[in-house]
Amino acid sequence: MSEPQDREPHESEGTTQRLPVLEKSQAGTGPDQSAPSAAHGPPPALDGEGGRAGRFWSTRRIPAGIVALLLLALAGLFLYDIVSVRADRPGMSWRRELARQLAERPLDDTWVLVGAGVAAALGLWLLVLAATPGLRHVLPMRRTHADVRAGLDRDAAATALRDRAMEVAGVQSARVRVRRRRADVRALSHFRELDDVRTDLDAVLADAVRGLGLSRPPSLSVRVRRPGRKG
Numbered sequence: 001m002s003e004p005q006d007r008e009p010h011e012s013e014g015t016t017q018r019l020p021v022l023e024k025s026q027a028g029t030g031p032d033q034s035a036p037s038a039a040h041g042p043p044p045a046l047d048g049e050g051g052r053a054g055r056f057w058s059t060r061r062i063p064a065g066i067v068a069l070l071l072l073a074l075a076g077l078f079l080y081d082i083v084s085v086r087a088d089r090p091g092m093s094w095r096r097e098l099a100r101q102l103a104e105r106p107l108d109d110t111w112v113l114v115g116a117g118v119a120a121a122l123g124l125w126l127l128v129l130a131a132t133p134g135l136r137h138v139l140p141m142r143r144t145h146a147d148v149r150a151g152l153d154r155d156a157a158a159t160a161l162r163d164r165a166m167e168v169a170g171v172q173s174a175r176v177r178v179r180r181r182r183a184d185v186r187a188l189s190h191f192r193e194l195d196d197v198r199t200d201l202d203a204v205l206a207d208a209v210r211g212l213g214l215s216r217p218p219s220l221s222v223r224v225r226r227p228g229r230k231g
Contacts, residue, residue, distance in 0.1 A: 054133070054140065055133040055134075055135065055136075055138075055140055056133060056134075056135045056138050056140065056149075056151055057133040057134065057135070058133065058134030058135045060129055060134060063126075063129055067126070081095055135151075136180065137153060137154045137155070138151040138152070138153060138154075139151060139152045139153075139154060139157060139178070139180070139214050139215075139216075140214070140215045140216075141212075141213050141214055141215055142213050142214065142215050143215070152212060152213075152214065154178045154179075155178075157178045157183075157212055157214075158176040158177060158178045158183075159176075160208065160212065161176045161178070161183060161185065161205055161208050161209070162174050162175070162176045164204050164205060164207075164208040165185060165187055165201060165204065165205060167204065168187075168197060168200045168201055168204055169192060169197075169200070170189045170190070170191050170192035170196070170197045170200075171187050171188070171189055171197065171201070172187075172188045172189060172190040172227060173187070173188045173227075174186070174187040174188070175187075178218060179218065180216075180218070181216070181218055181219065182218050182219050182220075182221055183205075183209065183218045183219070183220055183221065184221045184223075185201065185205060185220065185221065185222045185223070186223050186225075187201060187222070187223070187224045187225075188224075188225060188226070188227045189224050189225070189226065190226070190227060194224050194225070194226070197224050198222055198224045201222050201224065202220065202222055205220055205222065206220060
């Protein structure tokens with residue numbers, strides 16, 4: 001077979017050739033890589049609302065299911081007793097005994113007071129469930145769109161703050177507990193002055209809390225101490 005005619009005279013198979021270099025895109029044809037990172041931060045909050053969002057309401061399927069089953073069982077039991085009496089059969093013995101006890105026992109009897117207290121506690125519990133949103137472990141985030149709501153789990157927020165705390169020089173270990181209105185940070189420092197470590201932690205964690213994007217950022221409570229002696 002004949003050799004190709006378009007090969008250069010001094011070109012060989014092992015020769016290194018310079019490949020063409022792609023030129024950078026002109027201004028305005030792509031994203032500006034030199035722009036500060038703040039320009040790519042979270043979008044601004046909704047106007048007039050400050051991005052505030054209320055807590056998420058729990059569906060409470062388990063309490064609602066338990067109450068519905070109990071009411072259904074109680075209603076069915078009484079319905080069966082009424083039908084039995086209407087059919088000229090004796091009513092259930094427990095209902096007759098309960099009616100007799102309620103008729104004979106005074107109001108200040110111990111069992112009457114205990115039963116009333118239990119019924120009042122159950123009623124108060126149901127009222128609290130109906131009037132409170134629940135889902136205390138989900139922290140609402142700032143709203144940036146009218147139709148979108150987001151929440152952050154407390155454990156995830158605590159993990160993020162702990163990771164940022166471990167980046168501070170001198171921090172050996174950190175423990176973070178995030179609540180609705182406060183974040184408790186307990187850190188152990190094995191070198192550096194405690195005041196310097198605490199100052200750096202305050203600055204780093206304050207920036208980390210702002211970065212979480214929460215609707216109501218929790219206040220920080222930072223404590224730094226030396227690790228205890230072993231033995």
